[in-house]
Amino acid sequence: MRIYDFEGLPNPARVRIALAEKGITDKVEFITINVPNGEHRKPEFLTKNPTAAIPVLELDDGTTISECTAITEYLDHMFDGISLTGKTPKQRAIIHMMQRRGERNLLDAAVDYFHHATPGLGPELETYQNREWGEKQRERALSGMRYFNTVLSAQPYIAGDSFSMADITVFAGLAFADFAKIDIPLDLKNLRVWREHIAKRPSIAG
Structure with a gap:
């Protein structure tokens, strides 16, 4: 799995905390998208997320998932450990x-x-x-x-x-x-x- 983000911004921080809570930070490759330099608006990134927002989770099959809630949902149900989105x-x-x-x-x-x-x-x-x-x-x-x-x-x-x-x-x-x-x-x-x-x-x- 890959995470496209820019460390220090609030939404990437949300996903990084979720990864750490699940104990799976080491299962992810982080790829920096330089937001202050406008890299999130370049065509190559827009193919991964047309809204130009980070973070984006890219699965091994090429599927891309954006929005922190959706990413956290995937991680929470894919891996064992603490439940972040609820059990009932x-x-x-x-x-x-x-x-x-x-x-x-x-x-x-x-x-x-x-x-x-x-x-x-x-x-x-x-x-x-x-x-x-x-x-x-x-x-x-x-x-x-x-x-x-x-x-x-x-x-x-x-x-x-x-x-x-x-x-x-x-x-x-x-x-x-x-x-x-x-x-x-x-x-x-x-x-x-x-x-x-x-x-x-x-x-x-x-």
Whole structure:
């Protein structure tokens, strides 16, 4: 298997954490796609993912799978170990629901704020910006933080009693929020404690 990514960006980080949680990092060849230099928009990469997004998982038979959720689903069901996407129908539904909330209301919001309301990756790559909309996404990211702080007042993990794909997404969202200079409000103590706890997992702490 091959993973096309750029280490340090939030979505590649999500898949790298999933690989580490499953204990299969050594089964993957990583191929760097230099996003800051626009390599993800070149024809040779677009044949693997027409949306020009990383990461992309390429199987040995040539099949390519993009989108972090789809990649994690494949890895989770292909290999033994910790379940990241749930074992029962109820678990799977709740994990997917919460991971989507983390994606939409935190990670994607922080990313959109960065691309629209800051210089982002520079004028060559940021060909369209809407600052007003970007600022709205900052508000959405902060609202998402408040929501997850409330969730974590009643349970230890984002989707319930066990670590899952949803925790990976929210953790990556907070990491990118840091990068975009969207600070976690000081009063969100549950979210802060959860983050400190998750950061100690071997898949993240290294």
